[in-house]
Amino acid sequence: MASTSRTPTRRGRGRGGRGDGSSSLPPPPSTLSLIIEEFFIVIYEDPLVKKALPKKFADYLDGQEPAKVYLRAADCGPRLWTVEVLFDGQGRMYLDKGWENFAIAHGVDFGCFVHFKYEGDDVLTVKVFDGTMCRKYYYSDDDDTDDESDDDVKPCIHPL
Numbered sequence: 001m002a003s004t005s006r007t008p009t010r011r012g013r014g015r016g017g018r019g020d021g022s023s024s025l026p027p028p029p030s031t032l033s034l035i036i037e038e039f040f041i042v043i044y045e046d047p048l049v050k051k052a053l054p055k056k057f058a059d060y061l062d063g064q065e066p067a068k069v070y071l072r073a074a075d076c077g078p079r080l081w082t083v084e085v086l087f088d089g090q091g092r093m094y095l096d097k098g099w100e101n102f103a104i105a106h107g108v109d110f111g112c113f114v115h116f117k118y119e120g121d122d123v124l125t126v127k128v129f130d131g132t133m134c135r136k137y138y139y140s141d142d143d144d145t146d147d148e149s150d151d152d153v154k155p156c157i158h159p160l
Contacts, residue, residue: 040115047108048100050086057118058093069095069122071102075137080123081105102126107136 039054065087070080083098108114111131116124128136 037118038116040113043108043110043112043114047103047110047112050094050096051099051114053093053095053116055091055093057116058087058091060118061093065093066122068098069124071098072119072123072125073102073106074125074127076106 037060039057041051041053043051066085068082068084071083072078072080081098081102083102084096086094086096088094102108106126106128108128109130113129113133115127115129117126119125130136
């Protein structure tokens with residue numbers, strides 16, 4: 001019996017293939033630009049003091065260093081909460097004056113996970129999750145979108 005060598009042939013497209021031997025997989029991570037638009041922080045310390053945001057997010061802002069950001073609670077109306085931002089000169093970014101009012105109004109407490117989504121123009125949409133990993137849902141009966149009234153904290157109302 002004569003021995004014949006067979007070269008393997010590709011059948012079908014398989015996972016991600018186009019049938020032409022090329023791949024439709026995304027490029028390797030080293031060729032992608034870094035986009036950080038969502039992150040979270042865990043509240044381990046006093047929830048009302050300034051909060052450090054991830055260094056990668058501060059790096060993403062690429063030296064823009066805004067003096068303030070605007071927090072919008074998801075599903076809590078159009079109100080924007082003005083929060084001053086501090087930078088420590090070592091690339092760390094902190095939510096400072098205004099954070100306490102936001103935290104009180106939205107029930108941020110020990111053990112909470114706070115999810116942020118950067119919307120651009122210094123606006124961050126925020127979702128708060130309690131220690132059981134369940135999201136806190138709020139609604140607001142305050143139609144006033146004037147962010148100058150942050151001193152009189154009007155909490156979102158938790159529907160029970």
